[in-house]
Amino acid sequence: MDLKSNDKGIVSLKGLEYGHYKIEEVKTLWNYVINKEPIFFDVKENGQVIKLEMENKKIRANAELIKIDSETKRPLEGAEFELWNGEKLVGNYTTNKDGKIVVENLEAGNYYFNEIKAPDHYEINQDQDLSFVIDKDGETKTVTAENKVKTGELDFTKTDVTNGQNIEGAKIEIVGIEEQNKHVKFEFTSSLAGNKFTLPEGKYEFRETQQPEGYELSTEVGTFEIKGGEIIKANLKNERTTGKLIFTKTDVATGEVLEGAKIKIECLSGLDKGKVIEFISSKNGNEFELAAGEYKISETQAPKGYELTTETGTFKIGEHGEVVKCNLTNKKFEIVKTGSSLDVNALIPFGIILVAGGLGALILSKKRKLS
Incomplete structure (x- = not known):
């Protein structure tokens, strides 16, 4: 038969006949563990009262x-x-x-x-x-x-150390260096408009892995920290690849350095493409720091008493610190005599000057690096 305990946990059963009995729990309260150990008892005497106890433990x-x-x-x-x-x-x-x-x-x-x-x-x-x-x-x-990790914005720019203008074409690597962002590691190429990224909060390192054309590789390792939803600005600068031009203007016959010639240098390729430098030759020669690229050099006005050199030469700056020596020579005007009785001074008032044609020469030395 099925029996159920009352609100005091008591089960009463009267009128049991003589015999051997077993009590077994089949259901308990929702928050208790069923007691699976049965209880055995015997009714042996008339009017006998038997008290039994069964315990349940809480879940x-x-x-x-x-x-x-x-x-x-x-x-x-x-x-x-x-x-x-x-x-x-x-x-x-x-x-x-x-x-x-x-x-x-x-x-x-x-x-x-x-x-x-x-x-x-x-x-x-x-x-x-x-x-x-x-x-x-x-x-x-x-x-x-x-x-979710908090995030912020990175506004990255790559600039020319000389003029502050943005540079495109540099390859940049960014690496997270804290626990919550150390899974972040990526590479990108710099653009003229700059580069923007949404990144997890934390500290980062960034470095250049490949420089833009015409620039030296930056060895700087920069750091920045993303926090509080702010827009963080980071910048990496590049130094231009430059070399030196040493120019001299000389007399083709004597090797004497000449001053007063007007010379033009034009950049044909590189960061300064289209740039023109015009200068007047000096007794001490002329020196220029030039960005990497190809250049054309020519004379636009000869020194006084010399033929205009029509030779046009080219040279190239390819490595940082490279030195290129360039020399243009000029030949003096010569008066051609047609006979021993010719009075040259007598011809000048009539606007007649006799000259022998003679072109100067362009000489470029073998390139070398600055020591």
């Missing part, structure tokens, strides 16, 4: 919360939670270095975790369902909570 179980990064699944330390059983606060807990909270010996009930403080650099997440039910003795209920 006890454990709860585990695992806190992870929503993107990398890395465990997160330092998140703070409340644990509630219905409307009753069980306690406050903080995730350990493994991202875990373990609460033991919980009674049966309906529970939920509520996040009250996110780990550093992460957004608090109160929208997840972190509820669970304890209804089996000895079990461990596990819930997983995720957090």
